[in-house]
Amino acid sequence: MANAAWDERDLKSCKSHGGKWNDGLNQLPDEVLLSIMSCLTMKEAARTSVLCHKWRELWPFFPGTFNFEDPNTVLERFSISDRAFFDQDTSNFVTWVSHVVNQHRGLAVEEFKVSFGLSNTYQSHIDKWVVFALTKGAKSLVLDFEPAHISSMMYALPLKCCDLLKCPYNLPSWKPALKTLFLKHIRVTTGILDCFLHSCPFLENLHIDGSTCLTSIRASGSPLALKHLHLYDCPDLQRIEIMAPELVTFRYVGQRIQLDIRNAPLLSEVSIGGGGEDPIAYAFDSLSNYFSQLKYLNVVTRIYLKGPAIDADLPMNMVVPPVSSLMNLKHLKLTIYARPYQTLLGWITLIEACPVLQKLTLELSTRNIFPLELDGTLEERSNAGSLGCLKTLEFCGFVGRRIDLEFATHVIRKAVALELVVIDFKIVHYSRIFNADLDASKARALGLGEILSPGAKLVLKE
Structure with missing residues (x-):
């Protein structure tokens, strides 16, 4: 209660x-x-x-959670072609939120959440909502403004946030109650974020997705209370430098940055990645001090061939940088965007660095626009070690080409204690794209069952 x-x-x-x-x-x-x-x-x-x-x-x-969203409306807005109807729909939503906020008479609210594709067209209205949430002592502020129209200008958090966080009632003993700050498709400057980090002593969860003006996160002078830090698709971000003794999970997906996380003895879950020619080596080097304490690791990478080679039948191994032993890692997840003729055997090095790994998840997106062919002879990796503790192999985005068959075959043969293989045919991140060769994909997936150890179970999901 x-x-x-x-x-x-x-x-x-x-x-x-x-x-x-x-x-x-x-x-x-x-x-x-x-x-x-x-x-x-x-x-x-x-x-x-x-x-x-x-x-x-x-x-x-009402002192509870103010949650403003309409799932049906949000989904329909992505297919609306009538701009006038779209604008009226958005205006009605803004009017509804403002009406509820304006009639509130209590001193406190538990949480404040808005999920709708809003832009800076409604800057003044949204400013009042943010003021409402902060002055009412909300423990959670969630603003998810993922746009239905890319051309929309992002809403920007106002500078007045800093004044509100410092002392809204001129009470020296007052401290913001905020524990969770979730901002998606919102412009937040480095200065304003600094105010949140330094003025909110109870802030545990920080999630920023798609901010176009955040350049750095620096709080190394004093330890933060952060337990979960998630940063995704912030193109202007150049540096993260924090001291976080309470940090448990860290997620960063984006371009290469200067990464310095200090004093994080509780860090046990990491998601890291991006794109480009050197997408993860820098991050592995920066986080290597914490490898031995990780229980979960998700690596996200996008590696595509460019130029004339795009149509060539070439094996291009995705070699990962050398890593120290991930001696306590239980779950490894690989999220990979690649061409169907590439090979994933280079990732075996990372898998073998996890001696007690129990679950391996591969999310593969190969842009299903190529004919369903085996693309050459499947390779075998020489001198590969045994995956003796692996019990579950989960494969999302399976199509049945060389890139996934080769990888799955290798792992199954080396995982002597494997109990369960789950193959999901849904194309990762493109769930609405139909796989015209689904029957052939299923047939090749069933073929993997022939090399499973006795007692192991194969589950197919569409």
Whole structure:
């Protein structure tokens, strides 16, 4: 049950005047009713206002999670061709959020979430929402503005955030309650983010996706309370330098940056990657001090051949940089974008560096525009070691070409303790693209079952 501080004057103003309550629930003190209401979703709490006058008076003091999204509308907006209809739909959404925010009379809210493809067209409205969330002491602020139209200009967090975080009520002892900050397709400057990092002592979860003006994250002078740091597709980001003794998970996907994470003894889950000619070597070097304590590692990489070679039947091995032993790693996930004629055997080096690995996941995207061919003879990797602890192999985006058959065959033969192989034919990140050769892909996947050890199970998923 959510906890919230209530001003005595607020509670008195919620008292119902007149009428007799036959319902035992309505006889409860307002403090109890507000606590009950805090366990409801925002829409459920709003609907209680139609029950009777007393509940209608309590609704403006709702202390729970303000979650503004319409899944049906969000999905439909991506296929809307009528711009006028699209604009009206967005305007209605903004009006709805502003109405709920403006009528709120309580002192606190638990969380504030908005998921809709908004732009800076509504800057003034969104500014008020952010002020509302921060001044009401929200523990979680989520702004997911992934656009339906790429040309939309991003909303930018205002400078006034810094003043609000420092002292909104001129109370020296006041500290922001924010624990989670999630920003997607929002412009956030280095200066404003610094304010959040240094003014929010309880901030544990920071997720920034698609910010176009963030250049650095630097907080090495004093330790942060961050437990989870996720950064994705921030093209202007050049440097991360933090001291994070509480950090458990770190995720960065983007261009090469200067990476310096200090004093992170609890770090156990890492996702790292990007694109280019040297997508992960720098990150492996920067994080090598933490390899021995990792339990989960996800490597994301995009490596494509360029020029005339794009149509050639050439094996291009994706050799990973040398790594120290990942002695405690239990789950390794490889997210790879590649051509179907490339080979993944170079990644075996990384897999063999994990002596207690129990689960291996491969998410493969090969842009399914090529004929379903085996693309030459499958290779064998010489002097390969045994994967003695591996119990589960999960393959997402399986098509049945050389690139995936070769890799899967090698792993299955070397994993003597393998218990389960899961093959998912859904094309990773392109789930709406139909695989015209699905029957052939299934047949080749079933062929892998012939080399499984006795007792191992093969599961096919579409």
